[in-house]
Amino acid sequence: MTSRNWVRLFMSTLLVGGVTTAIVGFIIRWDEFQPYFIHFQIIDILSTLVWLIVMGFLFSVISQMGFFSYLTIHRFGLGIFKSVSLWNSVQVVLVVFGLFDLVYLRYENFAKPGDSVVPYFGPAFLLLAVSLVVAWYKVKQTNRGAFIPALFFMIVATLVEWVPVLRENEKNWFYLMMISLLACNAYQLIILHKLNAQSVQERQKRAEQTNSKAKNTSKNRKMTKKPSM
Template sequence: MTSRNLVKLFKNTLVVGGVTTVIFGLFVRWHELQSFFIDFKILDIISAIAWLMLMGFLFSVISQMGFFAYLTIHRFGLGIFKSASLWNAVQIVLILFGLFDLVYLRYINFAKTGDSILPFFVPALLLLVVGLAVAWLKSKETNRAAFIPALFFMIVATLVEWVPVLRENAENWFYLMAIALLACNAYQLLILHKLNAQSEQERQSRIKQTGPVAEKNKKKKKMTKKPSI
């Protein structure tokens, strides 16, 4: 990927994270912020939106760190297991293990006496449904082999990025961070192959443009070369 497209990916992912957090944050925390809008407190509204936007940027940076870490891990996985099918099997096991832990560990750590386990399935179902949808789109736009890696990234990588909130079980940020991470992860995953293709086109175009110029300079250099005698 060219440096220009890399910067483009970074900036666009920041925007995705910021906008998603602001929109969903206003919805989730409306009971806290509605007085600002009802009383038309401009400064409070601006400060609330700016705070949500800043948190969205932070979520976006975490997502991007996870994305590039996964790209490295994916290459290591293919190299270690020497087979894409074997590496896919390992990823499926890790997906199931991650979803199980998301339900079981949260239940034993945060459930109160008499609480049902069913509500603890909701985050896992959210990750699974969104992950399947994004993986299907990725495989449709690229190839079938991309389905399992995309699903692994959308579920396991999101879980790892989500850990700070999962540990604290902070209600205000639990789903807010999850939605922002899923949005950023999905965007990066679905735009990567397009930016790679665009980078390759730009590279080929640059080669075509510089080729004739280099040949012209080469001929010019031969014509202006001083005689040795």
């Protein structure tokens, strides 16, 4: 990827994180922010909006760190296991363990005596459903081989990035960060192949321009060369 497209990816993902967090933040915490709108407290509304956008930028940076880390891990995995099918099998196993831990560890750490385990399946099913849709769309845009890596990234990478809030189990932050991370991760995953294709085209165009300039320079030198006699 060219530096220009990398900057474009970074800035656009920041925008996705900021906008998503601002919208979801107002929806999730509407009971808290509703008086601001009822009493037309513009300063409070704007300050809350700026605060949510900044938090969205932070979630976006975490998402991007996880994304580029996964790209590195993916290459290492292919190199270590020497087989795409074997590496995909390892990723599937890690996906299953990740979803299991999301349910089991949260239930063990935060459930009160007598609480049912059923509500703790909700976030896992939501994460799996969103990840399956994103992975399917990625396959539709690229090829079948992208399904497992996309599913792994959307589930396992999101869980790793989500850890600070998972430890606290505060409901509002729990879903706010989850949705923001999913939005940023999905966006990066879907846009990556398009930016890579643009980068290849830009490199080819630059190479053609360089070759053209070199030919013109050589031609000009021949035309201006003094005769030997």
